[in-house]
Amino acid sequence: MPPIIIHANGVAKLLRGLQLHKATGPDQVPARVLKEIADDVAPALALLFQASLQQGAVPSDWSEALVTPLFKKGARNPASNYCPISLTSITCKCLEHIIYSQTMAHFEADNILHDAQHGFRKGRSCESQLILTTHDLARGLDDKSQIDAILLDFSKAFDKVPHRRLLYKLDQYGVRGQTLTWISAFFSGRSQRVVCEGYTPPSAAVISGVPQGTVLSPLLFLAYINDLPKCVSSTPRLFADDCLLYRRINSIEDSELLQQDLDRLQEWEKKWMMSFNPSKCEVLRVTLKRKNLIEEAYTIHGQPLKIVSSAKYLGLTIDSKLNYNEHISNICNKANSTRAFIHRNTRSCPRKVKATAYMSFVRPQLEYVSTVWCP
DSSP, X not given: OOOOOOOHHHHHHHHHTOOTTOOOOTTOOOHHHHHHTHHHHHHHHXXXXXXXXXXXXXXXXXXXXXXXXXXXXSOSSSGGGEEXXXXXXXXXXXXXXXXHHHHHHHHHHTTOSOXXXXXXXXXXXXXXXXXXXXXXXXXXXXXXXXXXXXXXXXXXXXXXXXXXXXXXXXXXXXXXXXXXXXXXXXXXXXXXXXXXXXXXOOOEEOOSSOOXXXXXXXXXXXXXXXXXXXXXXXXXXXXXXXXXXXXXXXXXXXXXXXXXXXXXXXXXXXXXXXXXXXXXXXXXXXXXXXXXXOOOOOEETTEEOEEESEEEETTXXXXXXXXXXXXXXXXXXXXXXXXXXXXXXXXXXXXXXXXXXXXXXXXHHHHTTHHHHOO
């Protein structure tokens, strides 16, 4: 990867494109200020960014993060059910944007990222991932065969990435010199403080993981997990840390091969200090067969995986016969609940406001990946 050269015009364009509602980081420099003085401050920031890259040094307030817990699912009292979103310096994020675009261009030009990965990549999305996956599953149904699909769940994947191993992989992918030195400095001496309902405890050191909420994190995680599909002979599908592994099962030997792939993935996780959560991993058997099913059990860490009749993957509920009635029922209930909430809270609003709320919050729930379940 060639050295990164930063130009004032490019920095000004980034600043002019800032979203005004973007949350400020520990340095308390708001996006509105940077956007309004973009043309004036761009030359100085370009010099600062270039110096930071050349010296491999990151200012101390760029290494600090305010962490906001974002609820995912389940009970609200366990901390494990929250995703930590890091609020970092907006100025630093501008430099991250530049490094991200240059590094991604290098990855795409040399086809470094595995074709099974659809997360955070231009021209790819949840929709493209699901179309390819359901196409394979539907062909299995057409051929009257059985496909065993295993939905794998990483435990705190973004937070467990070890920095030295990540830097080693980046070096193998050609990210070296000033860029690699800067990324190393970006991880060094990081600290974070949780901000929750006005309470802020003391800062804690960050010894592993890519901070969620920063611009570079998605790309760095893709680079770290990039070699996982090469460990298996079955078909892998990746969207960031959402992993699906499936294989046609025509005999017990095919089931054994799928279990061998799971064993190799466990070797991979041990080598690269990641961790699967077997209690959240599921097995879905996609087939129209009623007899002669091959019902071998699959295990991770010695724990048998749960067999389900339907599973949710990237927001789409897939059942064993690719019947989407359950998915349609779920999204209708959820959309109707959202519609009722909007109706209660916009009674006195003009018709245009109600229509905008419906188009923004209700209709997208109904149309999400409709090319898959209702083409």
